[in-house]
Every structure is written in structure tokens, then in C-alpha cells.
Amino acid sequence: xxxxxxxxxxxxxxxxxxxxxxxxxxxxxxxxxxxxxxxxxxxxxxxxxxxxxxxxxxxxxxxxxxxxxxxxxxxxxxxxxxxxxxxxxxxxxxxxxxxxxxxxxxxxx
Numbered sequence: 025x026x027x028x029x030x031x032x033x034x035x036x037x038x039x040x041x042x043x044x045x046x047x048x049x050x051x052x053x054x055x056x057x058x059x060x061x062x063x064x065x066x067x068x069x070x071x072x073x074x075x076x077x078x079x080x081x082x083x084x085x086x087x088x089x090x091x092x093x094x095x096x097x098x099x100x101x102x103x104x105x106x107x108x109x110x111x112x113x114x115x116x117x118x119x120x121x122x123x124x125x126x127x128x129x130x131x132x133x
Contacts, residue, residue: 027046028046028047028050031043031044031046039079041075042075042076042078042079043075044072044075044076045068045071045072048068049065049068049069049072052064052065052068053065
């Protein structure tokens, strides 16, 4: 299987715009023949670098924003847990009333 075909098959459709145009770069080298004028190749190379850099920075921004949102959600959940937690006096009273209700031998009435 040719490298270009393997490369194209492994790229996600939504990421295709950011991928290296291997075929165009290879064609630029073939058209050049002598190898003396590689201007077109390096134009393709620079374009590929820019696309990959944009892809990386876009995904990094998304990841940082997602992390911040998840961190905020965790903090909100922790705050909810702390504010809804019963006090020790409440848990002791509940525990004592449960014992007296479930234990017929209890001296409390």
C-alpha cells in the first residue's frame, strides 16, 4: 500500500484540513527533477507547518477551556457537598433516634 493512501485513510475527516498535503509535496519534488529549484516544495512545507501549528493551538485551547470547565464543575460539586453535609449534632440525634426505634430493649422513651 502506498504511503499517501495509508496516510489519507488514517486522517479523521474533521481534521483533514490540518493534515500535511503529502501528495502535493511529493509532486513538487518530482516536477523539480533536478532538485535545484525547491521553492514550491518549501512553500508546501511551510503551509503544512502553519496548518499543523494551527491545529495544535486550536486543540490546546479547547483542552485548556475544557479542563477549566471541569475544574469549575468539581469545585461547585465540592461546595454543594460541604453545604449539604449534616452537622455532628444532627447525625448523633438521628443515630440515637434510630437506635431507640429499632431496639425494643432501649431505655430511652
